[in-house]
Structure formats: structure tokens, C-alpha cells
Amino acid sequence: MKTPGALLVVCVCVCVYVYVAAAQGGGTEEQCLPQVNAVLREMTGILAEQRVELRVAKEQLEKKIKELQGKRPMTNVAFSATFSVTEDNHIGPFDKDTTLIFNHTFVNSGNAYDTNTGVFMPPVAGVYQFHYHIFAGGDNGAGARLEKNGESMVAAYNHKAPHDINTSQSVILQLAQGDKICLRLEKGWWLAAYTGHMTTFSGELLFALP
Numbered sequence: 001m002k003t004p005g006a007l008l009v010v011c012v013c014v015c016v017y018v019y020v021a022a023a024q025g026g027g028t029e030e031q032c033l034p035q036v037n038a039v040l041r042e043m044t045g046i047l048a049e050q051r052v053e054l055r056v057a058k059e060q061l062e063k064k065i066k067e068l069q070g071k072r073p074m075t076n077v078a079f080s081a082t083f084s085v086t087e088d089n090h091i092g093p094f095d096k097d098t099t100l101i102f103n104h105t106f107v108n109s110g111n112a113y114d115t116n117t118g119v120f121m122p123p124v125a126g127v128y129q130f131h132y133h134i135f136a137g138g139d140n141g142a143g144a145r146l147e148k149n150g151e152s153m154v155a156a157y158n159h160k161a162p163h164d165i166n167t168s169q170s171v172i173l174q175l176a177q178g179d180k181i182c183l184r185l186e187k188g189w190w191l192a193a194y195t196g197h198m199t200t201f202s203g204e205l206l207f208a209l210p
Contacts, residue, residue: 006029084104135164141188144169144189145183
């Protein structure tokens with residue numbers, strides 16, 4: 001497909017050629033004009049068609065770009081959460097297993113962690129890494145269990161002691177879009193929710209999968 005600029009050059013060259021050829025054949029300027037006008041009309045029609053083709057091609061290209069952008073997997077998924085409190089206290093122990101709801105995020109890229117429910121839902125299928133650290137006083141056992149769709153994956157626990165206790169865990173999981181990940185506090189366990197943010201839960205996408 002020739003560009004309008006190239007066609008304009010061709011048009012001028014053809015007109016000059018027709019005019020010169022007619023003049024060399026003994027024709028007058030008035031006799032050459034109808035041929036030149038005919039060429040101009042033909043070229044004008046071609047230019048109009050070219051403009052339509054260019055507009056259609058541009059629209060198709062823009063549509064394709066939007067489709068490709070929509071198919072591009074999200075890769076900036078990461079969160080780090082803790083408890084937002086005004087004074088130091090403990091959560092638990094409870095008489096049943098309880099989902100831990102970390103109501104403050106340091107970062108929540110992709111908005112996949114819900115601070116209202118405590119559930120992380122991956123926006124894309126991929127391999128994810130999770131870490132959590134538990135701090136607590138020693139009057140009760142402390143820890144948490146990481147669950148995927150209600151099934152226990154890993155747990156961290158430290159038994160009661162006459163001093164403060166810590167425990168942590170890390171795991172890499174392959175997740176599908178929409179899986180549910182959360183931390184559960186088991187019955188009888190507790191953990192600290194301190195202003196110093198000593199208990200945290202974090203996760204990030206390592207790489208997406210098709």
C-alpha cells in the first residue's frame with residue numbers, strides 16, 4: 001500500500017509526463033488539460049481510498065494493542081501486612097481456630113490481600129512465596145497455620161515459656177487464580193499485636209504461569 005505522500009509525488013510526475021507528452025505531440029495547453037484533469041481525478045480517488053485504508057488499519061492496530069495489553073499477565077503482585085493497634089495486646093487464645101486479619105499493609109501491590117477478611121487471592125496463576133513471623137508472650141503457645149483453600153499447608157509454633165517467644169515459617173506454592181490463602185490461629189494459641197509490628201505476614205509472586 002502506497003502512502004498518500006508517495007501517491008502525491010506519483011500524481012505530479014504523471015501530470016507532468018502527460019502534459020509534456022501531449023505538448024511534444026503537437027497538442028496545445030488547452031488540449032492537454034482534459035488529460036491532466038482526468039489523471040488528477042483518478043489520483044484523487046486513489047488518495048481517498050488510501051485514507052480509508054489507513055484509518056481502518058490504524059483502528060485494527062489500536063484494537064490489537066489493547067487485546068495484547070489485556071492478555072499480558074500481571075507481574076507486580078506483593079503484599080506485607082501486620083496489625084494496626086494503638087497499644088500492645090495479644091490476639092487469642094480462642095476456643096476454636098480463627099482466621100487472622102491483618103488490618104494494615106506496608107505494601108499491597110495488585111490489591112490481592114484483603115485487610116477486611118485476611119485472605120490473599122492471587123490475581124494470576126503462578127508460583128508465590130509466603131513468609132510469616134509470630135511474636136508473643138510466653139504464657140501460651142504461639143504460632144499460626146497457613147491454609148490454601150481451607151487446607152493446611154505449613155505451620156509455625158513455639159510452646160509456652162517463661163519468656164517471650166518467636167516462630168516463623170516460609171513456603172513456596174503454585175497457585176491458580178482465585179485460590180484463597182490465609183493464616184489461621186489454632187485453638188489455644190495466641191500471638192502479639194504490638195505497636196512495633198512484631199507479627200507480620202507477607203507474600204509475593206515469583207513468576208506467572210500460563
